[in-house]
Amino acid sequence: MAFSIKMRASKGDKHISGAETIVMEKENIENITAGYIKRALEHELGAPDFINIKIDKINKKDIIYIDALPIKTINCKNKEDARRVAKNLLKNEGISDKLIEKSFKIIDDGGMRGAPILNLNGERLEPDKERGVRVKNISTTEELKEKILKNNIGTDRTVDAIAIASKVINLGVIAELCTSDNNSYTTGYVATKNGYFRITNLKQENENGGRVFFVKNDTNIEDLIYKLENKPYIIK
Ligand code: PML
Structure with a gap:
């Protein structure tokens, strides 16, 4: 057990x-x-x-073990630069300009406990639009945590976020966009099948934060939400 x-x-x-x-x-x-x-x-x-x-x-025996997405940090001089980088990463995954704008607006408005799930038509698929969906039942190995912290690949927040991002991408989410809800933490990320891209200055200090998941139009949403919340994953 x-x-x-x-x-x-x-x-x-x-x-x-x-x-x-x-x-x-x-x-x-x-x-x-x-x-x-x-x-x-x-x-x-x-x-x-x-x-x-x-x-x-x-x-x-229910636990799924997966490798963490490779982590890359992209240093940006300001928010405009950072958002351009994020946008390009998302566009590479087939996400439209309009949908990217919509997702930036969602994270900038802040205030959600979980994340909305958007399909490529821009439709919100999660049943509770106030709350969104929270990714749960995740853990990182001590080795992964040490590797990230000792080699300055990221911070404690990276350790928590890499678990979420690696799980969602493994479950078929096309991409995740995230900024922190911590006032002073301005590094955010875009995760795709190609990696976890930390982007500095993705928001300014004291701005809201949030996360958005993008999925294919034919996603079985009940199954995805069930697994995001309940399927235990250990990220190594
Ligand atoms: C990073 O890897 O530095 C970005 C982490 C963002 C974490 C978001 C949060 O605070 O939950």
């Missing part, structure tokens, strides 16, 4: 902290959980009003 551990914390009605992992031994649950609670309590916005810890047993 393995276990999925998830933490989310909020202050007022704002989500301020979240983390999750999959552990193979039940002996590790206590330590990880304590670390997550500490992380939530020490949040820069002050202690949360609400912390939710969820621990689910999962079958080891």
